[in-house]
Structure formats: C-alpha cells, structure tokens
Amino acid sequence: MSQIRVRRLSLAVHTALLGVFAAAPVLAQSDEVILDRVEVTGSRIKKAAIEGQTPVMTLTREDIARSGLTSVGDIVQQLTGSGSSLNTRFNSSGNFGFAPDGGGVGAGSATVDLRHLGAKRVLVLVDGIRWVNEASASGVSAATDLNTIPVAIIERIEVLEDGASSIYGSDAIAGVVNIITRKQFDGASVSVYYGEYQEGGDTRSGDFAIGGSGDRYSFFLGGSYTEQSGISSTRYRHAAVPVPGTGLTFGSSATPNGRFIFVDPDGDVRSITTPNGSFFPNGASYPDDFIGFGTANRFNFAEYNLMLTPSERKGVFGQARFNVTDNVTWYVRTLFNNRKSLNQAAPEPIFLGPDAGTGNPYADDIFISASNPYNPFGFDLISSGPGANLIMIGRRPVEGGARRFYQDVDTWYVATGLEGAFEAGDRSFFWDLNFVASDNKADQTNHGSYNIRRINMALGPLAACEADPQCVPLDIFNGVGSITPAMLGYIQPIVRDGSENSLRQVSANLSGDLFDLPAGPLAFATGIEHRKLDGSYTPDALTVAGEYNGVPSLPTSGEYDVSEYFLEFNIPVYATASSQLNLSAAGRYSDYSTFGGESTGKLGFRWQFGDDLVFRGSVAEGFRAPSIGELFGSTNRFDATITDPCLIGLDGSPPGGNAANCAQLGVPVGAEQANSQISVNTGGNASLNPETSDSAMLGLVWSPAFGANTSWSERFDIELTWYRHKIENAIQAPDAQTQLNRCVETLDPFYCDGITRASTGGINGFANQLQNLGTIETDGLDFDVFWTFPAFDWGQFRLAWQNTWVNDFEARNEVGDLEPRGVGIEVNDSAIPEWTSNLSLTWRLGDFSAGWTVRHISDMVEDCGDAWSFELCSNPDAASESGTNRFGSTTYHDLQATWNTDWFSGTSFTLGVNNVFGKEPPVCLSCSLNGYDPSNYDLPAGRFIYARAEIKF
Incomplete structure (x- = not known):
C-alpha cells in the first residue's frame, strides 16, 4: 500500500480542540437537523x-x-x-x-x-x-x-x-x-x-x-x-513453584539458610549452606555444620505470590x-x-558480592569482617582488591516477612x-x-524491604558498627531465625x-x-x-x-x-x-x-x-x-530473568554459548550462574x-x-x-535475553557494549537505554x-x-x-x-x-x-x-x-x-x-x- 502524505498545515495555534461530545438537544433546530447530528x-x-x-x-x-x-x-x-x-x-x-x-x-x-x-x-x-x-x-x-x-x-x-x-x-x-x-x-x-x-x-x-x-x-x-x-x-498447583513441573530447580539461590560462595584460605571454591530449617543459636561451626549447596536447598519464592x-x-x-x-x-x-x-512478593533477597550483580556498591563491594560476632568462617570475606575471596552470598531473611506493596491512587477529572x-x-x-x-x-x-547500606555496616567491622548507636550487628549465617527483631529494626525501613x-x-x-x-x-x-x-x-x-x-x-x-x-x-x-x-x-x-x-x-x-x-x-x-x-525517565533497574549462555545453568546444564566467545568475554571455564535475575539498567532518552x-x-x-x-x-x-x-x-x-544471546554469538560491540562481567564470569552490569x-x-x-x-x-x-x-x-x-x-x-x-x-x-x-x-x-x-x-x-x-x-x-x-x-x-x-x-x-x-x-x-x-x-x- 503506497504511503499517503498530507500537506503540512503551518497554522500556529495556542488554543485548541479535541471534542466529540454527546449531543444535547438544540431547541431551535428542526427534527431533521437534530436526528442528523450524530x-x-x-x-x-x-x-x-x-x-x-x-x-x-x-x-x-x-x-x-x-x-x-x-x-x-x-x-x-x-x-x-x-x-x-x-x-x-x-x-x-x-x-x-x-x-x-x-x-x-x-x-x-x-x-x-x-x-x-x-x-x-x-x-x-x-x-x-x-x-x-x-x-x-x-x-x-x-x-x-x-x-x-x-x-x-x-x-x-x-x-x-x-x-x-x-x-x-x-x-x-x-x-x-x-x-x-x-x-x-x-x-x-x-x-x-x-x-x-x-x-x-x-x-x-x-x-x-x-x-x-x-x-x-x-x-x-x-x-x-x-x-x-x-x-x-x-491455590493453583502450577503456581506453587517457580517453574511448573521442575520442583526447586529454578528456585532462588537466596535461601532462608543462606548460600555462601567464596574461596577458602586453602584456595578451594566453596558453595555451601546450612541444612534447610537449621538454626544455630550459639553459632554454626565451619565447616562441620555446613553442607554443599544443591537444588534441594533452593528457595521456593512462588508460594508467596498472588494470583489475584x-x-x-x-x-x-x-x-x-x-x-x-x-x-x-x-x-x-x-x-x-x-x-x-496490594501486590505481594516473597521476602526480599539480600545478594552480596561481585556475582550479586545488583549494581549497588554497598552490596557488590562488601567487606564482611571476621570481627562480626556471627561470622562462622573465622576470616574476612572481601569482594574486591587485595585478598578478594568472596564470590556471592544469597540470604532470604524470611524473618522480615513478605514484601507487600500498597497502592493508593486518586483520579480527579x-x-x-x-x-x-x-x-x-x-x-x-x-x-x-x-x-x-x-x-x-x-x-x-x-513493607518488607531492606536498607543495604545498613546491612553493609552491620556486617562490617564490629568497631565501626559499635560506633553508631543505632547499629546492630547482623547475623545472616546461622539459619532461619538468626535475624532478630532488633536486627530487623535496624535494617528494615518502610519505603514510600x-x-x-x-x-x-x-x-x-x-x-x-x-x-x-x-x-x-x-x-x-x-x-x-x-x-x-x-x-x-x-x-x-x-x-x-x-x-x-x-x-x-x-x-x-x-x-x-x-x-x-x-x-x-x-x-x-x-x-x-x-x-x-x-x-x-x-x-x-x-x-x-x-x-x-x-x-x-x-x-x-x-x-x-x-x-x-x-x-x-x-x-x-x-x-x-x-x-x-x-x-x-532517569536510570532505573529492571530485574530480568535471564539465562546466561556462558555459564553452567541453574539445573547444572552445560553452557549453551560459543565457548571461545565466552572465554573472550572473560568467563572462566566452569563458572556457574548463581542467580537468574540479572539487573538491567534502563532509562529515558531526551x-x-x-x-x-x-x-x-x-x-x-x-x-x-x-x-x-x-x-x-x-x-x-x-x-x-x-x-x-x-x-x-x-x-x-532491546530485549535483554536476545541482546545477550547475540553478544555471545557474534561478539559484535553493537550487542556487547554495556554488558560487563565480574572476574568470576557473572554479569555485573547491563545497560539497556x-x-x-x-x-x-x-x-x-x-x-x-x-x-x-x-x-x-x-x-x-x-x-x-x-x-x-x-x-x-x-x-x-x-x-x-x-x-x-x-x-x-x-x-x-x-x-x-x-x-x-x-x-x-x-x-x-x-x-x-x-x-x-x-x-x-x-x-x-x-x-x-x-x-x-x-x-x-x-x-x-x-x-x-x-x-x-x-x-x-x-x-x-x-x-x-x-x-x-x-x-x-x-x-x-x-x-x-x-x-x-x-x-x-x-x-x-x-x-x-x-x-x-x-x-x-x-x-x-x-x-x-x-x-x-x-x-x-
């Protein structure tokens, strides 16, 4: 169909019209005119x-x-x-x-x-x-x-x-x-x-x-x-798990007992957790009270959602x-x-370390001190710089309850x-x-969200926390129930x-x-x-x-x-x-x-x-x-569910992307995708x-x-x-998943520019304007x-x-x-x-x-x-x-x-x-x-x- 172009009308106007209105009777008009006014x-x-x-x-x-x-x-x-x-x-x-x-x-x-x-x-x-x-x-x-x-x-x-x-x-x-x-x-x-x-x-x-x-x-x-x-x-059987028919395979790695991925002093990579439902009121003993993290330890966030x-x-x-x-x-x-x-979501996860990929320095560049009284590992967990050994921590503080978003909307006309x-x-x-x-x-x-700066403070050196009269040291290590009301009171605000x-x-x-x-x-x-x-x-x-x-x-x-x-x-x-x-x-x-x-x-x-x-x-x-x-619109964040073709999948499946291209993108062999939610930075364009x-x-x-x-x-x-x-x-x-796939397939800067990775291989930056x-x-x-x-x-x-x-x-x-x-x-x-x-x-x-x-x-x-x-x-x-x-x-x-x-x-x-x-x-x-x-x-x-x-x- 050929395009039809209408001649440009150059009349400048500053008062204007939109108006198709329902007709009111015009008494002076004949019946014929009134009926014709439709x-x-x-x-x-x-x-x-x-x-x-x-x-x-x-x-x-x-x-x-x-x-x-x-x-x-x-x-x-x-x-x-x-x-x-x-x-x-x-x-x-x-x-x-x-x-x-x-x-x-x-x-x-x-x-x-x-x-x-x-x-x-x-x-x-x-x-x-x-x-x-x-x-x-x-x-x-x-x-x-x-x-x-x-x-x-x-x-x-x-x-x-x-x-x-x-x-x-x-x-x-x-x-x-x-x-x-x-x-x-x-x-x-x-x-x-x-x-x-x-x-x-x-x-x-x-x-x-x-x-x-x-x-x-x-x-x-x-x-x-x-x-x-x-x-x-x-109330719906297929809604009760993250992906129907897959159990906890695609559940969250941020669990109530916590997932801890780090390099121990012997140079071995550990991906560990405490047994589901465990609580160590006197502190967990490392490594005796920890087990390897597997699918069975993932968190089912779906049961907290609403269908209606x-x-x-x-x-x-x-x-x-x-x-x-x-x-x-x-x-x-x-x-x-x-x-x-009202909308509702599962208790808000806390992701820490370079593979957290949140783009927030309080989370990505965290220092968890050995002086934290609840740290069971006996050494500092460091995100970056000399002695860096932390890859990711995921903790789901169910003690703070589900996230609940209340909307109050007024329309005047x-x-x-x-x-x-x-x-x-x-x-x-x-x-x-x-x-x-x-x-x-x-x-x-x-209700139910957290202050990441205060989390950073509460996990850091004890002396720094004690210098703030409001600060309460935070325990994310010792299982469900380890986060006390006093801890929640320090890290959990109401956001408006x-x-x-x-x-x-x-x-x-x-x-x-x-x-x-x-x-x-x-x-x-x-x-x-x-x-x-x-x-x-x-x-x-x-x-x-x-x-x-x-x-x-x-x-x-x-x-x-x-x-x-x-x-x-x-x-x-x-x-x-x-x-x-x-x-x-x-x-x-x-x-x-x-x-x-x-x-x-x-x-x-x-x-x-x-x-x-x-x-x-x-x-x-x-x-x-x-x-x-x-x-x-200012730069905001959208948490997209993305499968990284360069990483081992959440279910243990091998990477689907071109291995040579992934290596060129800085992904180490054997790197795993710890979190399927990738933070994508979005924004308006004047x-x-x-x-x-x-x-x-x-x-x-x-x-x-x-x-x-x-x-x-x-x-x-x-x-x-x-x-x-x-x-x-x-x-x-651009669709984030499609952009990532094409970046891995082609290495074309058109697709890859704006996607950055941590030294561990995980995506820690994704621009999407x-x-x-x-x-x-x-x-x-x-x-x-x-x-x-x-x-x-x-x-x-x-x-x-x-x-x-x-x-x-x-x-x-x-x-x-x-x-x-x-x-x-x-x-x-x-x-x-x-x-x-x-x-x-x-x-x-x-x-x-x-x-x-x-x-x-x-x-x-x-x-x-x-x-x-x-x-x-x-x-x-x-x-x-x-x-x-x-x-x-x-x-x-x-x-x-x-x-x-x-x-x-x-x-x-x-x-x-x-x-x-x-x-x-x-x-x-x-x-x-x-x-x-x-x-x-x-x-x-x-x-x-x-x-x-x-x-x-």
Missing part, C-alpha cells in the same frame, strides 16, 4: 452518514452487564482484537523492577492493548475527550488505567480498530477506546453485586444512580464501590447540562475515583464547555468549546514512593456542510486544540540515596505541551438509486515543545450498494509522541523522536435482503475487515456475524460471532534482526494467538433473558529454555538441549440468566457463571509468575459465580 467515534463530523465508515465495535450496557465483570479493563480485554495487557491477575511488584519506558510497574492497574501493539499505542477517550494517563507510583506511564473509570457510569464503550492519529492526535496508532458516560436518566437506581471463584477471591460491588431533567436542564449523578479479594498462588491481587475502588461521577439559550448548551462533568490495591448550533443561509453548523483538567496521583508504601500525571486541555470544534455537490453536501469538521501534560515520579529518599536493597530508581520529572489543528472532509462522489460513494480525507498538524512539528493524514472511502452492501477502506499515517517517562506508522483497512458490511424479516431471520449482518499496521522508529529497549529501534508490522482479519432471529412464542434469539485472525506479526531491531515475539508464540509473559473468537447467543422472553458465551483462544508454543528436559516441555530436543512447549487451544463457557420485574419502577435479578466447566489455562514454563499467562487466559481458580440485583425508583 457523534461517531473515528470522525469529528457530526453526521449520520458517517456511521459505518470505519470499523467500530460497540459494547452496550447490556453487553457490559452480560460479561459479569466489574472492571472496564477486564471487559475490553475480552475483545478478540485485544492483546496482552495489565490487569489484576498480574502480581507485578517485587523483582519485576522498572519497565524500560519509564512507566513504572503499573501495579493494580488495568490497561488495554489493541492489535498487540501495546497499551501506550491506544488512545482512551471519555465522551470523546482524551483521558489522563495513569500514575503507577513507580514511574510516569504512557498508558491509561481503565480502573480509574467506574463501570457504573458507562452507557456504552466504542472501540475504533483503525489508525486515527489524524483525527485524534498522538497515541491513536492502534485504535481508540471511547467510553460514553450516562447522561439521560430520570429517577434513581441502586444495584448490588457479589461474585466468587471456587478457590476464593470474592468481589463485592454496589452502585447508585440519580438523574433528572427539565425544560432547560438535565443532570446525572452516579457512584460505585467495588472490593476484590486476593487469591494466593498456593486485592483491590478496592470507589468513584463518584456527576454531570449536568443547561440550555443557556435555544441554541447554546453549557455542560459540566466531574469525577473522583480512588483505588487501593473536571470538564466544562459550551456546545451550540447556528444557521448560515440554509445550512446548519455545530460548534463546541471545551476545557478539561485531570490528575492521576499514586502513592505506594512498601509516589508519582503523578496531569492533563490540561482546551479545544474548539466546528462542523457542518459547506456546499452542495451533485451527490450531496460536502461535510467538514475543523478545530484547534492545546494540551499540556506533566508528570513526575518521586521515589523514597532512601532509594534516591542508593541505600535501598530492592530495585533502585531515581526521580523523574518532565512536561511538554502541544498545539494542534485538524481538518476533515466527507466528500460525496456520486449517488444513484442503487449505490453511493463517499470519500473522506483528514489531516492534522501537531506542534510539540519537545521535538517540533508533525503532520498526519488519512484517506478513506465508503461505497454503498443498495441497503445490503457497504465496502469501506482507509489508509492513514500515524505517530506517537515520546511520553514523559520515555523522554525524562533525544527520542516520535514513532511513525502507516495503517491500512479494507472491509465490507453485508446485510443481505434475504436475511431481513423472513421466517428464519429478522436481521442478518456480516462484517469483514482486513487491517495492517507498520510502525517505524518504535520506541523500545531506550532508543528508536526497528519496525513492527502486523496484519490480520476480523470476521463478525450478527444474526437476530424472528420472535417466536418461546422467545427471541440473537447470535453474535466475532473473530480475529492475526496473519503476521514481526518486530525487528535497529539492524533488521527479528525479535522473538510473533504469532502463536508465548514470550515475556504475553502471546499473540493466531485466532481468537467470541460466540454469544442471547434469548429473551417477556421478563426473562439468558445468555451463553463461548470464548476461544487458539493453540500456541513457547521456548522451554532450561526446562527443556522436564516432562512438561512437550517437544524436547536432547541433541540441542532445547525444546518447545505447546499450549493447547482453550475454550471458556459463560452462562447468565436475568429476571426483570415491575417491582418499584423496575427490578432485575441476574445470576451468572463464568468459566462454567472450570477450564484451566495452559501451563507456561517461561512465564515469570504463577505458571500461566494472565494477559490471555482466565484465572486458574475454577468457576466464577456471581449475582446482581438492581432496583429502579
């Missing part, structure tokens, strides 16, 4: 003829209720075009560290990914206006947390599955999610909800709505409360509209939403503006002026981090018909918009000082503003009694304070034949501006350029006459859409069928079958090498199924209705990695010491029944079961936590049974 996601032109020009998936309140879900993110993630994204099934805090894009962990949030292009390439609107990005308390995110929007205030959700940067600006590369709030409501309603998995994890919610209207005003007020309990990983993270969400939303004159309406909307959530209409000659025009202010602020409190994202935006729009062409009026929309975004991340002072034993980070702060102008046309080419062809064209110019100007364009067509058939298509340019985190994209869409909508008002069908519709997206200059950091790297290309097909049956004495049925096939997905790095992610492949806790399908059948008879939904995910494969020799790896290859594991296709069944009565002003009772047959997800060997992919599959906690009651007054 808001359509994917276009700024307010005209009924625009509908159907782009593929828009609409979820009504009935659809939302039928899902049985209480999170907007969970609802949208079930669409067939959605990809892997955060939700409350991700227990993402702990050793995950910081994402390279500076967005933080996103703990407790729920985001949306369309076409598998990432959440930051999806634009989220509320009533047509851009929503604020999340503050994750650990960074400045470029994605929107859908948990900031209560389900109770939603009238419908419209999902545009097409590139739309020329219509809406940055971030709309993969599509747009437009959440339309409730406006027209007279009376009051109250609803309550309760649901629970077989394995626990109950959800409770309640909401209320009050609304009214008069001759010149209308108002709506809604509130909601949702509380979700957590589920421990121990607990959260509590409270929100209130209100809006009012007042007809100032017959042609002008003033509106105001406001929202406050609070989320409290205020929007106000004027909407109106006027006539010029015989033509009607619509306009609006809007102002939005929104803030998302998050605080996180971490915070972040904030804010959005300020003003906009103005004008839409109408310019003049008549032979086939109809030339419709247009134009507008200006100015928005300012600023964000900050403020880690705890302890972290900034470099004293935090966990994942270190530095503050981030930045802002930018953008002024934009757009112009859109709908051009009728010809119209006859049997067919009609319309063309559309849109262009946008954006002037950013960070990198300058950017223009995008879009061309499309809609060709209708009678009432039965519509062909449609588009080609579009897009771009995504670098986010605050990507531009200004020199980043925008991502650019080219998108294409071609499809049809067929509503055959033989399927309308017949004995077998009231209405029958088929929709078919082919899509393609290509992103260039994609902002990302953001760049504009390579390309991403994907294409696929959507195929949907909607069939409404005639009404019979025994009720009426409606069938909806929605499918997405991903034909191809390729990501290439800056030198053209193919990255591991692809169709049908599980990698990095996410996957791209070749085929996803949702089939729903609903039935209605009088006061009763019921629904059955089938959700299908096609089979996939993963690389077994070092787990190739275990039984759960379905296709091992002993010759190459590798293998792949096949995920079988997975199908879920959901049922729901509703009874509506006329009690009060209307009452309904709903009972539903999601995952009726308790289907478990495929076992994942490469996934970081819990033995399955939570971004693609339901929670492995059995059936989810729920009930809802709603009363209207």
Whole structure:
C-alpha cells in the first residue's frame, strides 16, 4: 500500500480542540437537523452518514452487564482484537523492577492493548475527550488505567480498530477506546453485586444512580464501590513453584539458610549452606555444620505470590447540562475515583558480592569482617582488591516477612464547555468549546524491604558498627531465625514512593456542510486544540540515596505541551438509486515543545450498494509522541530473568554459548550462574523522536435482503475487515535475553557494549537505554456475524460471532534482526494467538433473558529454555538441549440468566457463571509468575459465580 502524505498545515495555534461530545438537544433546530447530528467515534463530523465508515465495535450496557465483570479493563480485554495487557491477575511488584519506558510497574492497574501493539499505542477517550494517563507510583506511564473509570457510569464503550492519529492526535496508532458516560436518566437506581471463584477471591460491588431533567436542564449523578479479594498462588498447583513441573530447580539461590560462595584460605571454591530449617543459636561451626549447596536447598519464592491481587475502588461521577439559550448548551462533568490495591512478593533477597550483580556498591563491594560476632568462617570475606575471596552470598531473611506493596491512587477529572448550533443561509453548523483538567496521583508504601547500606555496616567491622548507636550487628549465617527483631529494626525501613500525571486541555470544534455537490453536501469538521501534560515520579529518599536493597530508581520529572489543528472532509462522489460513494480525507498538524512539528493524514472511502452492501477502506499515517517517562525517565533497574549462555545453568546444564566467545568475554571455564535475575539498567532518552506508522483497512458490511424479516431471520449482518499496521522508529529497549544471546554469538560491540562481567564470569552490569529501534508490522482479519432471529412464542434469539485472525506479526531491531515475539508464540509473559473468537447467543422472553458465551483462544508454543528436559516441555530436543512447549487451544463457557420485574419502577435479578466447566489455562514454563499467562487466559481458580440485583425508583 503506497504511503499517503498530507500537506503540512503551518497554522500556529495556542488554543485548541479535541471534542466529540454527546449531543444535547438544540431547541431551535428542526427534527431533521437534530436526528442528523450524530457523534461517531473515528470522525469529528457530526453526521449520520458517517456511521459505518470505519470499523467500530460497540459494547452496550447490556453487553457490559452480560460479561459479569466489574472492571472496564477486564471487559475490553475480552475483545478478540485485544492483546496482552495489565490487569489484576498480574502480581507485578517485587523483582519485576522498572519497565524500560519509564512507566513504572503499573501495579493494580488495568490497561488495554489493541492489535498487540501495546497499551501506550491506544488512545482512551471519555465522551470523546482524551483521558489522563495513569500514575503507577513507580514511574510516569504512557498508558491509561481503565480502573480509574467506574463501570457504573458507562452507557456504552466504542472501540475504533483503525489508525486515527489524524483525527485524534498522538497515541491513536492502534485504535481508540471511547467510553460514553450516562447522561439521560430520570429517577434513581441502586444495584448490588457479589461474585466468587471456587478457590476464593470474592468481589463485592454496589452502585447508585440519580438523574433528572427539565425544560432547560438535565443532570446525572452516579457512584460505585467495588472490593476484590486476593487469591494466593498456593491455590493453583502450577503456581506453587517457580517453574511448573521442575520442583526447586529454578528456585532462588537466596535461601532462608543462606548460600555462601567464596574461596577458602586453602584456595578451594566453596558453595555451601546450612541444612534447610537449621538454626544455630550459639553459632554454626565451619565447616562441620555446613553442607554443599544443591537444588534441594533452593528457595521456593512462588508460594508467596498472588494470583489475584486485592483491590478496592470507589468513584463518584456527576454531570449536568443547561440550555443557556435555544441554541447554546453549557455542560459540566466531574469525577473522583480512588483505588487501593496490594501486590505481594516473597521476602526480599539480600545478594552480596561481585556475582550479586545488583549494581549497588554497598552490596557488590562488601567487606564482611571476621570481627562480626556471627561470622562462622573465622576470616574476612572481601569482594574486591587485595585478598578478594568472596564470590556471592544469597540470604532470604524470611524473618522480615513478605514484601507487600500498597497502592493508593486518586483520579480527579473536571470538564466544562459550551456546545451550540447556528444557521448560515440554509445550512446548519455545530460548534463546541471545551476545557478539561485531570490528575492521576499514586502513592505506594512498601513493607518488607531492606536498607543495604545498613546491612553493609552491620556486617562490617564490629568497631565501626559499635560506633553508631543505632547499629546492630547482623547475623545472616546461622539459619532461619538468626535475624532478630532488633536486627530487623535496624535494617528494615518502610519505603514510600509516589508519582503523578496531569492533563490540561482546551479545544474548539466546528462542523457542518459547506456546499452542495451533485451527490450531496460536502461535510467538514475543523478545530484547534492545546494540551499540556506533566508528570513526575518521586521515589523514597532512601532509594534516591542508593541505600535501598530492592530495585533502585531515581526521580523523574518532565512536561511538554502541544498545539494542534485538524481538518476533515466527507466528500460525496456520486449517488444513484442503487449505490453511493463517499470519500473522506483528514489531516492534522501537531506542534510539540519537545521535538517540533508533525503532520498526519488519512484517506478513506465508503461505497454503498443498495441497503445490503457497504465496502469501506482507509489508509492513514500515524505517530506517537515520546511520553514523559520515555523522554525524562532517569536510570532505573529492571530485574530480568535471564539465562546466561556462558555459564553452567541453574539445573547444572552445560553452557549453551560459543565457548571461545565466552572465554573472550572473560568467563572462566566452569563458572556457574548463581542467580537468574540479572539487573538491567534502563532509562529515558531526551533525544527520542516520535514513532511513525502507516495503517491500512479494507472491509465490507453485508446485510443481505434475504436475511431481513423472513421466517428464519429478522436481521442478518456480516462484517469483514482486513487491517495492517507498520510502525517505524518504535520506541523500545532491546530485549535483554536476545541482546545477550547475540553478544555471545557474534561478539559484535553493537550487542556487547554495556554488558560487563565480574572476574568470576557473572554479569555485573547491563545497560539497556531506550532508543528508536526497528519496525513492527502486523496484519490480520476480523470476521463478525450478527444474526437476530424472528420472535417466536418461546422467545427471541440473537447470535453474535466475532473473530480475529492475526496473519503476521514481526518486530525487528535497529539492524533488521527479528525479535522473538510473533504469532502463536508465548514470550515475556504475553502471546499473540493466531485466532481468537467470541460466540454469544442471547434469548429473551417477556421478563426473562439468558445468555451463553463461548470464548476461544487458539493453540500456541513457547521456548522451554532450561526446562527443556522436564516432562512438561512437550517437544524436547536432547541433541540441542532445547525444546518447545505447546499450549493447547482453550475454550471458556459463560452462562447468565436475568429476571426483570415491575417491582418499584423496575427490578432485575441476574445470576451468572463464568468459566462454567472450570477450564484451566495452559501451563507456561517461561512465564515469570504463577505458571500461566494472565494477559490471555482466565484465572486458574475454577468457576466464577456471581449475582446482581438492581432496583429502579
């Protein structure tokens, strides 16, 4: 598909517009004009003829209720075009560290990914206006947390599955999610909800709505409360160990009894521990009380994790509209939403010595003195310099309890503006002026972490510790229970981090018909918009000082503003009694304070034949501006799970890399990988350029006459859409495992620069800064069928079958090498199924209705990695010491029944079961936590049974 370039628009603007708003009645206009004023996601032109020009998936309140879900993110993630994204099934805090894009962990949030292009390439609107990005308390995110929007205030959700940067600006590369709030409501309603998995994890919610209207005003007020309990990983057998089916092979070397690797005075390398569960209150005797460290001594960190993270969400939303004159309406909307959530990880490990690889000098360059009263070895343990003999110590102080990360997130939103209409000659025009202010602020409190500077002090010379009245000598040598409350009191702080994202935006729009062409009026929309975004991340002072034993980070702060102008046309080419062809064209110019100007364009067509058939298509340019985190994010650490091809594996397997190359990289023969978590230093880049994209869409909508008002069908519709997206200059950091493998294979400085090793051979430095790297290309097909049956004495049925096939997905790095992610492949806790399908059948008879939904995910494969020799790896290859594991296709069944009565002003009772047959997800060997992919599959906690009651007054 050839690229379409739109002429650069050089108009400088400092006030601007974004605004597709729901229409308010304009009293002076005729019925014909009012009916023609239709808001359509994917276009700024307010005209009924625009509908159907782009593929828009609409979820009504009935659809939302039928899902049985209480999170907007969970609802949208079930669409067939959605990809892997955060939700409350991700227990993402702990050793995950910081994402390279500076967005933080996103703990407790729920985001949306369309076409598998990432959440930051999806634009989220509320009533047509851009929503604020999340503050994750650990960074400045470029994605929107859908948990900031209560389900109770939603009238419908419209999902545009097409590139739309020329219509809406940055971030709309993969599509747009437009959440339309409730406006027209007279009376009051109250609803309550309760649901629970077989394995626990109950959800409770309640909401209320009050609304009214008069001759010149209308108002709506809604509130909601949702509380979700957590589920421990121990409730799922495959989540109870680090890698399913491998026992403790891939457990941590930081154990409650400690692992000690050093060179003894005789020159022998020792890798020892005390027997599991042992405690020597009077001090262990070396070497008599120590044993060789083996697999059986590793630590099972998985049982401390959560499969479902607990959260509590409270929100209130209100809006009012007042007809100032017959042609002008003033509106105001406001929202406050609070989320409290929790993530949990195993007790924080303490790694010391050159092979610790933390990048923290207090840990890597430690000196453990023989004068420490608990040191059983009788000699100093020295990391570097003369007499260096320490390789690594790993100790898991279970005495301090699990790490628990509490998030407290507030979202404020205020929007106000004027909407109106006027006539010029015989033509009607619509306009609006809007102002939005929104803030998302998050605080996180971490219990269970440690101060590494104080650990260094407490392990050092006794005299230095005694000189500090607060210092308590630390015992990490004598088994479980050796660390006393007094020791914990000295080394264990409470860590508090915070972040904030804010959005300020003003906009103005004008839409109408310019003049008549032979086939109809030339419709247009134009507008200006100015928005300012600023964000900050403020880690705890302890972290900034470099004293935090966990994942270190530095503050981030930045802002930018953008002024934009757009112009859109709908051009009728010809119209006859049997067919009609319309063309559309849109262009946008954006002037950013960070990198300058950017223009995008879009061309499309809609060709209708009678009432039965519509062909449609588009080609579009897009771009995504670098986010605050990507531009200004400071150097942070991400703890990646990496297999070092130059070292003996955790399971004792021989190195898989080129031996000569490994030797040249400084790896001694026989060196072992002590720790699979390698600290990777990430950071923003102020020199980043925008991502650019080219998108294409071609499809049809067929509503055959033989399927309308017949004995077998009231209405029958088929929709078919082919899509393609290509992103260039994609902002990302190289995949750490892939970079390391290529470094070992090629010794190319392009891959090896930034990777350093200690004298023992282990990696002790790994730089991974953001760049504009390579390309991403994907294409696929959507195929949907909607069939409404005639009404019979025994009720009426409606069938909806929605499918997405991903034909191809390729990501290439800056030198053209193919990255591991692809169709049908599980990698990095996410996957791209070749085929996803949702089939729903609903039935209605009088006061009763019921629904059955089938959700299908096609089979996939993963690389077994070092787990190739275990039984759960379905296709091992002993010759190459590798293998792949096949995920079988997975199908879920959901049922729901509703009874509506006329009690009060209307009452309904709903009972539903999601995952009726308790289907478990495929076992994942490469996934970081819990033995399955939570971004693609339901929670492995059995059936989810729920009930809802709603009363209207």
